[in-house]
Amino acid sequence: MDRKTIAALRQIVGADHLRTAPEELRCYSYDGTAREFLPEAVALPGSTDEVRAIMQLASATPFAVVPRGAGTGMTGGALAVAGGLVLALNRMNRIIELDAANQVAVVEPGVINGALRDEAARHGLFYPPDPASYKFCTIGGNVAECAGGPSAVKYGVTRDYVLGLEVVLPDGRLITTGVRTAKGVVGYDLTRLFVGSEGTLGVITKIILRLVARPQAKATLLVLLDSMARATGLVTEILARELPCTLEYLDHTAITLVADRLPLPLPPETRALLLVEVDGDRDAVPLAMARLRDFLAATGQVLALREASDPDEAEALWAARRALSPAAFKLRPHKVSEDVVVPRSRIPELVAKAEALAEELAIPIFTFGHAGDGNIHVNIMLDRTNPEEAARAQQAKELLFRQVVALQGTLSGEHGIGITKAAYLPLELSRDTIAVMQSLKALFDPGQILNPGKIFPPAVPPKND
Numbered sequence: 128m129d130r131k132t133i134a135a136l137r138q139i140v141g142a143d144h145l146r147t148a149p150e151e152l153r154c155y156s157y158d159g160t161a162r163e164f165l166p167e168a169v170a171l172p173g174s175t176d177e178v179r180a181i182m183q184l185a186s187a188t189p190f191a192v193v194p195r196g197a198g199t200g201m202t203g204g205a206l207a208v209a210g211g212l213v214l215a216l217n218r219m220n221r222i223i224e225l226d227a228a229n230q231v232a233v234v235e236p237g238v239i240n241g242a243l244r245d246e247a248a249r250h251g252l253f254y255p256p257d258p259a260s261y262k263f264c265t266i267g268g269n270v271a272e273c274a275g276g277p278s279a280v281k282y283g284v285t286r287d288y289v290l291g292l293e294v295v296l297p298d299g300r301l302i303t304t305g306v307r308t309a310k311g312v313v314g315y316d317l318t319r320l321f322v323g324s325e326g327t328l329g330v331i332t333k334i335i336l337r338l339v340a341r342p343q344a345k346a347t348l349l350v351l352l353d354s355m356a357r358a359t360g361l362v363t364e365i366l367a368r369e370l371p372c373t374l375e376y377l378d379h380t381a382i383t384l385v386a387d388r389l390p391l392p393l394p395p396e397t398r399a400l401l402l403v404e405v406d407g408d409r410d411a412v413p414l415a416m417a418r419l420r421d422f423l424a425a426t427g428q429v430l431a432l433r434e435a436s437d438p439d440e441a442e443a444l445w446a447a448r449r450a451l452s453p454a455a456f457k458l459r460p461h462k463v464s465e466d467v468v469v470p471r472s473r474i475p476e477l478v479a480k481a482e483a484l485a486e487e488l489a490i491p492i493f494t495f496g497h498a499g500d501g502n503i504h505v506n507i508m509l510d511r512t513n514p515e516e517a518a519r520a521q522q523a524k525e526l527l528f529r530q531v532v533a534l535q536g537t538l539s540g541e542h543g544i545g546i547t548k549a550a551y552l553p554l555e556l557s558r559d560t561i562a563v564m565q566s567l568k569a570l571f572d573p574g575q576i577l578n579p580g581k582i583f584p585p586a587v588p589p590k591n592d
């Protein structure tokens with residue numbers, strides 16, 4: 128990026144909102160993967176017009192542009208792998224409108240997920256997508272990744288709440304997609320195309336979101352078990368009886384990592400834990416929880432049941448669950464964190480495979496996750512400075528992915544592909560499917576300037592089909 132380009136960028140966003148000093152660039156060089164790629168400049172636009180001007184400049188020059196929210200992504204989507212400009216949307220953080228009567232919010236991309244949830248709550252409404260990073264990730268990043276969280280088992284993921292978008296295309300054109308009504312089928316569903324597109328097709332500058340009525344009550348139950356097989360086996364049985372708003376599990380290693388944060392001592396035989404929540408009508412929730420407790424007690428399979436006595440105790444349980452990702456680094460300095468999904472009934476097979484891989488390859492692997500929707504976080508722990516261990520971790524990842532596909536699952540439920548899974552895309556998608564996706568990318572971004580190097584492997588090898 129030459130001085131003329133830098134000067135033009137400064138002209139667009141103002142000197143205060145363009146970063147070029149090495150120490151400032153460093154702050155935008157990494158994300159949740161802990162990998163680092165230094166951009167050549169960082170621009171923090173304050174409006175859609177500024178985003179448009181930047182994209183016009185980028186396509187005319189050309190230079191690479193990498194949209195970025197909070198940089199919490201787990202697959203390297205916000206990393207400037209080809210240099211160029213990081214377009215940080217954090218200043219565009221207004222909740223433009225909260226239309227309570229129609230249960231709709233219109234927001235800029237830099238709004239923090241938690242801020243929207245709080246604002247919706249003030250109007251008696253609820254924005255369900257709740258990634259564990261909700262206190263700091265942005266709605267723009269959530270839309271670009273189609274983020275999900277524990278509540279997805281009942282409420283679905285980000286795509287289920289995006290009604291419409293405003294998007295700046297790589298050449299600077301501005302389009303709007305979707306509706307702000309409950310229904311709408313005019314033309315192709317471009318909204319759904321942009322959701323989960325990982326910042327490769329356009330820069331999202333405005334988002335119209337569906338809200339729902341806030342549940343009146345919630346109850347939280349901790350279920351302790353002496354085996355992982357029992358825990359995963361119970362998941363389908365619970366779902367056959369109640370629709371919880373959360374059904375999470377932790378394996379033994381995961382429990383050990385956060386045991387000191389749990390608000391109660393665990394029996395020493397504890398090997399697995401389920402966290403089950405039901406929400407809804409004030410009168411219905413205690414009844415649903417009582418049915419669930421009765422069922423679980425009658426199975427004779429649980430070590431202990433503990434219902435949170437108040438919201439503070441429930442929050443303490445969740446704080447422990449959210450602390451799991453960072454706590455993993457007690458095991459090894461680096462982590463390969465996968466978010467695979469399998470049909471619920473196949474969770475036991477997947478967990479057994481992860482355990483077998485840990486044993487065979489002598490590498491720490493632990494699992495936890497959204498058991499209710501089959502979305503399992505498999506964490507392969509390693510020290511990247513040890514090449515031999517790094518190779519074993521890589522092997523574990525590939526064998527895991529092959530097993531996931533064999534179980535009719537998918538490589539990613541919420542973190543996307545980015546750079547960390549790009550090489551494995553052909554395991555799941557056929558050559559023709561990938562080619563169609565690449566044609567779409569070329570249609571929106573013929574100059575390949577927007578977030579290059581993401582999703583697609585550099586040269587797609589033929590699928591083994």
Ligand SMILES: Cc1cc2nc3c(=O)[nH]c(=O)nc-3n(C[C@H](O)[C@H](O)[C@H](O)COP(=O)(O)OP(=O)(O)OC[C@H]3O[C@@H](n4cnc5c(N)ncnc54)[C@H](O)[C@@H]3O)c2cc1C
Binds near residue numbers: 193198270331541
């Ligand atoms: C501790 C921790 C827990 C997490 N838990 C979860 C979880 O439970 N569920 C889950 O789904 N994810 C989770 N994540 C991953 C991450 O928080 C989500 O992917 C989140 O949606 C990323 O938002 P962000 O603002 O940080 O986006 P970034 O990381 O900055 O960007 C992510 C992607 O979005 C693109 N992007 C960002 N803004 C825009 C925009 N305005 N227009 C176009 N593209 C854009 C970027 O180019 C990039 O490809 C977790 C991460 C951490 C660190």
